[in-house]
Amino acid sequence: MSEAWVLHPDRALPAGELRPLAKEIYAATAGLPLVSMHGHVDVGVFAQDRPFPDPAQLLVVPDHYLVRMVISQGQVSLPQMGVAPVDASAEVEVEQDPRAIWRRFCEHWHLFRGTPTRYWLEHELVEVFGVTRRPSAENADDLFDELSEILRRPEFRPRALFERFGLEIIATTDPATADLAQHASLAAEGWGDRVVPTFRPDPLLHVDRADWRGQLGALSEVSGVDAGDYEGYLAALRQRRRAFVEAGARATDHGHLLTDTTQLPAREAARIFRAALTGEATAAEAQAFSGHMLFEMARMSTEDGLVMQLHPGSLRDHDAGLARAFGHDKGYDIPIGTEYTRSLRPLLEAFGHHPNFRFIVFTLDETTFSRELAPLAGVYPAMKLGAPWWFLDSPDGMRRYREAVTETAGFYNTSGFVDDTRAYPSIPARFDLNRRVDAGYLARLVAEHRLEMDEAIETAVDLAYHIPKAAYPPVRVPAVAG
CATH class of the missing domain: 3.20.20.140 (Metal-dependent hydrolases)
Known part of the structure; x- marks a missing residue:
């Protein structure tokens, strides 16, 4: 595009x-x-x-609509989306890298076609944060860096x-x-x-x-x-x-x-x-x-x-x-x-x-x-x-x-x-x-x-x-x- x-x-x-x-x-x-x-x-x-920590913690992890859809394909688990188990000692590898969580979201952008989640995310990314590129696997890292810089600004x-x-x-x-x-x-x-x-x-x-x-x-x-x-x-x-x-x-x-x-x-x-x-x-x-x-x-x-x-x-x-x-x-x-x-x-x-x-x-x-x-x-x-x-x-x-x-x-x-x-x-x-x-x-x-x-x-x-x-x-x- x-x-x-x-x-x-x-x-x-x-x-x-x-x-x-x-x-x-x-x-x-x-x-x-x-x-x-x-x-x-x-x-x-x-x-x-406080400033929001990163795009993943702001836009992905707390949105249950979004997380549900990503894991519905059976290729991604809750821990891979940054969701930790109740028992901290459980032998479960939880994704700690917000960039990796964001990347998984962008890779699955197509899943949201026709859903209200797509409408909300488009509005957030374009109208609130000024993003000019639709999320994809190819631009996920660039978008993460762009949004991270935006979130450091006092107006956000x-x-x-x-x-x-x-x-x-x-x-x-x-x-x-x-x-x-x-x-x-x-x-x-x-x-x-x-x-x-x-x-x-x-x-x-x-x-x-x-x-x-x-x-x-x-x-x-x-x-x-x-x-x-x-x-x-x-x-x-x-x-x-x-x-x-x-x-x-x-x-x-x-x-x-x-x-x-x-x-x-x-x-x-x-x-x-x-x-x-x-x-x-x-x-x-x-x-x-x-x-x-x-x-x-x-x-x-x-x-x-x-x-x-x-x-x-x-x-x-x-x-x-x-x-x-x-x-x-x-x-x-x-x-x-x-x-x-x-x-x-x-x-x-x-x-x-x-x-x-x-x-x-x-x-x-x-x-x-x-x-x-x-x-x-x-x-x-x-x-x-x-x-x-x-x-x-x-x-x-x-x-x-x-x-x-x-x-x-x-x-x-x-x-x-x-x-x-x-x-x-x-x-x-x-x-x-x-x-x-x-x-x-x-x-x-x-x-x-x-x-x-x-x-x-x-x-x-x-x-x-x-x-x-x-x-x-x-x-x-x-x-x-x-």
């Missing part, structure tokens, strides 16, 4: 007669600030504001990119046991309203996890509340939620496999808790307890105002052997079919009309968009339908989402886009893609005379900016009693 690599300005916009309409709609949103209310960029990236440090990306706010995802010290440090430097935590208590709600009792000890230590019995456990969770609110949190996040929200009698919940402490809780009891705790998390949200996000339906660590060897989230997470209508009924009957409850539900099972989730979001005031995420945040996945949910839930019972990524430089690419897809969908409504152009532009702006801000409002810090 002799010509400089450039991206087409109309990429991901519809073809034919819809394109001029879509371009006009997209132009109204392209420059809007990014409201990134659900992602997984580590807070330390912003608190420390995390906070500088924050400004350049047009980020208005970003929410990190933090364990319930986090001490939030780095968020406090950011707040002291004037970043407290721009980088906010999200309360993620999953390891504490699943009593059959191998590390659950260790998590309880950490909860007791950080909260100052003895979580050794059920009542203390609930009190400690409430204390941590309050600490998150005081640190600027706007939401909780729950990544359960299933969506059951059946409330247990308090005595039964306490009994299962005690059984779990001695390792005697059955799998069925553990599942019942986790569903009960989703109900309790909703109750606590009515008390403290944190938006409750539910991200179910991912069977974690499909390859148990790899998970044991390399840790959680390294054994391939795979979507499953998920039921919502009956499972969410206890929670929505109790809190679906509560004035202080906001509930955003996501799915990896797109068959439920029109059958279950849009009808639920289209009637319960507390519930909003989350954006397509993970395996569905693709051009066609986003389009199918709008086609499936709009006729029942409309636009204003959805939450706005979330990037759901650890790959920091990909954030503007993901938002840009979503805005282009929404512009294309709205353009079709205009072409079919189902919307006027002024309505389509207003809706696009709302979807890109106003709706996510309204879906994740600031939480009032409660007054201290006495």
Whole structure:
């Protein structure tokens, strides 16, 4: 390829007669600030504001989409992509050379054709870093050197990119046991309203996890509340939620496999808790307890105002052997079919009309968009339908989402886009893609005379900016009693 690599300005916009309409709609949103209310960029990236180490550690290793695709061909292993085993003494040769990791990525560039990963990577390389050559085995080393030099520049440090990306706010995802010290440090430097935590208590709600009792000890230590019995456990969770609110949190996040929200009698919940402490809780009891705790998390949200996000339906660590060897989230997470209508009924009957409850539900099972989730979001005031995420945040996945949910839930019972990524430089690419897809969908409504152009532009702006801000409002810090 002799010509400089450039991206087409109309990429991901519809073809034919819809394109001029879509371009006009997209132009109204392209420059809007990014409201990134659900992602997984580590807070330390912003608190420390250090230069990124190298292209491989920035663009390759933390991107699970990318790593999965490379190893899917069976020619490259996780250790060859720089993923180390949990047991440091294991006799596994782990690639330590970031240049070699980068080279393997470039050699497999063709695997990403037609994938959203390709779209994001193109945007990152061309629009963010100014690369003018498409990755290949032949130019991998040259690109590594070029990007390494770029990453040493001050304008490519995390906070500088924050400004350049047009980020208005970003929410990190933090364990319930986090001490939030780095968020406090950011707040002291004037970043407290721009980088906010999200309360993620999953390891504490699943009593059959191998590390659950260790998590309880950490909860007791950080909260100052003895979580050794059920009542203390609930009190400690409430204390941590309050600490998150005081640190600027706007939401909780729950990544359960299933969506059951059946409330247990308090005595039964306490009994299962005690059984779990001695390792005697059955799998069925553990599942019942986790569903009960989703109900309790909703109750606590009515008390403290944190938006409750539910991200179910991912069977974690499909390859148990790899998970044991390399840790959680390294054994391939795979979507499953998920039921919502009956499972969410206890929670929505109790809190679906509560004035202080906001509930955003996501799915990896797109068959439920029109059958279950849009009808639920289209009637319960507390519930909003989350954006397509993970395996569905693709051009066609986003389009199918709008086609499936709009006729029942409309636009204003959805939450706005979330990037759901650890790959920091990909954030503007993901938002840009979503805005282009929404512009294309709205353009079709205009072409079919189902919307006027002024309505389509207003809706696009709302979807890109106003709706996510309204879906994740600031939480009032409660007054201290006495």
